Amino acid sequence: MPVHRLTPILLCLLPMWMILTPASSHPQHGPCQQIQRTALCNNGKLTFVPGGLPDHIDELQLNYNEIQTLQDNSLLHYPSLITLSLACNSLEKLASNTFQGSKLLDSLNLADNNLYIGYLNTSHALKTLPKLRALDLSENKLDHEMASTLLQNLTSLEYLNLSGNLLYRLDETSFSDLLQLKELDLQRNNMFEIDGAFDRNPKLQRLNLAFNNLPCLTDFHMTELVVLNASHNSIEWFISRQDQNDTFQLETLDLSDNRLLFFPFLPSQSHLRNLYLSHNKVRFYEHLVDNSTILNATKTVEFYNLNKDLSNVTAQLWNESLHGYISSLEILDLRGNQVMSFPQGFINKMPALSRLQMSTNCLETLNLTSEQLSGSLYELDVSNNRLNQIVADNDSLTSLGNLTYLNLSLNDLQWLPSRLLSSLPSLRSLDISYNNIDICFPEEDENSTDNISACVDWKDAVSLSQLYIKGCNLERIPPSAFAGLFLTHLELSENPGLIVQKSIQSLSGTLQHLGLGNTHIQDFDFSHFQSLKYLNISRNSLAHLPPSLINLDLKVLDLSDNKLATIPLGYANALSLKLHTVFLTGNPFNCCQTEWFRTFESAKTVNMVGQSEIECEDLLFRTHRVGRPESFLCLEEHGESIFWYILLIVPTCLSLVGISIIVLLTFKPKTLQKSIKKKCLKPTSY
Numbered sequence: 001m002p003v004h005r006l007t008p009i010l011l012c013l014l015p016m017w018m019i020l021t022p023a024s025s026h027p028q029h030g031p032c033q034q035i036q037r038t039a040l041c042n043n044g045k046l047t048f049v050p051g052g053l054p055d056h057i058d059e060l061q062l063n064y065n066e067i068q069t070l071q072d073n074s075l076l077h078y079p080s081l082i083t084l085s086l087a088c089n090s091l092e093k094l095a096s097n098t099f100q101g102s103k104l105l106d107s108l109n110l111a112d113n114n115l116y117i118g119y120l121n122t123s124h125a126l127k128t129l130p131k132l133r134a135l136d137l138s139e140n141k142l143d144h145e146m147a148s149t150l151l152q153n154l155t156s157l158e159y160l161n162l163s164g165n166l167l168y169r170l171d172e173t174s175f176s177d178l179l180q181l182k183e184l185d186l187q188r189n190n191m192f193e194i195d196g197a198f199d200r201n202p203k204l205q206r207l208n209l210a211f212n213n214l215p216c217l218t219d220f221h222m223t224e225l226v227v228l229n230a231s232h233n234s235i236e237w238f239i240s241r242q243d244q245n246d247t248f249q250l251e252t253l254d255l256s257d258n259r260l261l262f263f264p265f266l267p268s269q270s271h272l273r274n275l276y277l278s279h280n281k282v283r284f285y286e287h288l289v290d291n292s293t294i295l296n297a298t299k300t301v302e303f304y305n306l307n308k309d310l311s312n313v314t315a316q317l318w319n320e321s322l323h324g325y326i327s328s329l330e331i332l333d334l335r336g337n338q339v340m341s342f343p344q345g346f347i348n349k350m351p352a353l354s355r356l357q358m359s360t361n362c363l364e365t366l367n368l369t370s371e372q373l374s375g376s377l378y379e380l381d382v383s384n385n386r387l388n389q390i391v392a393d394n395d396s397l398t399s400l401g402n403l404t405y406l407n408l409s410l411n412d413l414q415w416l417p418s419r420l421l422s423s424l425p426s427l428r429s430l431d432i433s434y435n436n437i438d439i440c441f442p443e444e445d446e447n448s449t450d451n452i453s454a455c456v457d458w459k460d461a462v463s464l465s466q467l468y469i470k471g472c473n474l475e476r477i478p479p480s481a482f483a484g485l486f487l488t489h490l491e492l493s494e495n496p497g498l499i500v501q502k503s504i505q506s507l508s509g510t511l512q513h514l515g516l517g518n519t520h521i522q523d524f525d526f527s528h529f530q531s532l533k534y535l536n537i538s539r540n541s542l543a544h545l546p547p548s549l550i551n552l553d554l555k556v557l558d559l560s561d562n563k564l565a566t567i568p569l570g571y572a573n574a575l576s577l578k579l580h581t582v583f584l585t586g587n588p589f590n591c592c593q594t595e596w597f598r599t600f601e602s603a604k605t606v607n608m609v610g611q612s613e614i615e616c617e618d619l620l621f622r623t624h625r626v627g628r629p630e631s632f633l634c635l636e637e638h639g640e641s642i643f644w645y646i647l648l649i650v651p652t653c654l655s656l657v658g659i660s661i662i663v664l665l666t667f668k669p670k671t672l673q674k675s676i677k678k679k680c681l682k683p684t685s686y
Helices: 003-020 118-127 144-150 394-398 440-449 569-576 597-603 643-669 669-680
Strands: 032-037 039-040 060-063 081-084 108-109 135-136 159-161 183-185 206-208 218-219 227-229 239-240 252-254 274-276 299-305 311-318 331-333 356-357 364-366 378-379 389-391 406-409 430-431 466-468 489-491 511-514 534-536 556-558 582-585 607-611 615-617 624-625
Touching: 118 144, 569 597
Parallel strands: 039 060, 060 081, 081 108, 108 135, 135 159, 159 183, 183 206, 206 227, 218 239, 227 252, 252 274, 274 331, 331 356, 356 378, 364 389, 378 406, 406 430, 430 466, 466 489, 489 511, 511 534, 534 556, 556 582, 582 607
Antiparallel strands: 032 039, 299 311, 615 624
16 A cells, blocks of 8 residues: 555544543653653652753652752753652752742752751752742751751741751741741750740741750740640750730640659640640649648749749749649640649649540549549540549549540559449440459349449440450459440450350350450360451460361461460461461471461461561470571471381381391301301400
């Protein structure tokens, strides 16, 4: 066919080809990929900004490359750039006129580079960005003078990240030009002083000072700040300015992992909702103020050098005016402190409190009657204290109608309010692990006093779905203990000798998480628990895997610290199709029967926790790592070891030798005598 006759055909096919070509295809430009108006040039080992990209792109990502310098003409071809990211390069400097054609640039990411080398040049380049709102200079080895130089005249900046640098101190000039700054991240530096550093940032709302070396925060007067994270420092005092008439906008204050001795002196007017004080040394000292038995006890504390413009302050150890406004608090986290009791009326001042976290303190009594916990309380955690009693009357229990999570574990409780659980209609999770509380039998219910009971009864807690009774030294559970409940989580581990087969049978349709570790179970039938997803049967001296597990749709199975010698290959194949996580360490597996290991190992969806620590024993009782088959020798034919062949061959050989000797002695005794004389009797030299 002549060529000129093909032209009409090609012209007809051209529109069809354009239609069939995907409109969303991603054009490739060398090491870059273009998605709409974004060019992705990450991980390309680039040493310069690539050319040839469309000039209308508004986002360019050049992360994880090897660019050391941005030259004056690097970005001239991309005048529409709004976002530029150069994180994780070897960038040392930006030439002074790098951004001469990038007047629209709004967000610039220069994290994890070496800008401390050429920070002066970089400073000149940044000054040419009139619309820059977000700047990331984290992980660049900058000290406070370098940072101050880089930030000069960036009056439009709203978001700044300086985390992971070498800032030791800040002063009033550090951010003096950042009049629009709203969010500032200074975490993971080495700051020990921030004297007046934020006085010229009236719009600052979020400030992160975590992981530094700040010794205190006094004269706090940042009324517009909404979130302050000062966790993981060395703060001993937090004192806000008490004479401030304006209402503080502060909603979240994180002072966790510091050295606070006192509850922080909060603003007198604020919107504080979340207060995190975990892992400090906070105590309340109200009991010392009126304690006449302590002679010469100090009842006041003096604060010196709070601010150059303030005189010294003398205050009582506990004074209501010092803890400030806490009526709007919703979350109070005091975990890991030294609180022995609350000051009178302290809890009453938080009517909106929904989460009170008091684990790992020194509480001996929880008086729900006098404390009058908020009716909006959703979570109460008083685990790992020294509680020996909980005091409550009907009114105080009735007011806790919203309580959903209650953790009383790791205490010394022997008695509970008799109507505790029946008075909590919203309770979904109860943890009473590691106490001396038993489970009520019907006859014990009838004999209990009106106010307290030595056992726990949840028959009326119809909303309960998670129950943890770990390590309570339980010996018996009533057969009907869980009747009427629809538990999804039941933890009974660390109760050696506990017999539970009949008592938990009523939960077979709902139970998803079951803990029976160290309960000495042996022949337990799991076949009825078809909803089970998590099962812990560790530390039970099991010599064989229960066959009833095979048909369950388990996702997590803990078999650690038992006496399993092997797992039948059929069982391993069935489990490997369902399991996501399995614990197998601490079993004396047979090194010559490890097909199960290879089955789990080849199943990419199964995570064998501590896989390198799973051990086996050979026939000489030597220990090996199962994952190193070259370290032991086995003839794995039908699962039999070469050792068994040796045991069969050696006695046979010995028997044949013995029979030969007997035959010789019987039929040819003279031949044997001559042979002995010839080999053993020799003439003497004399």
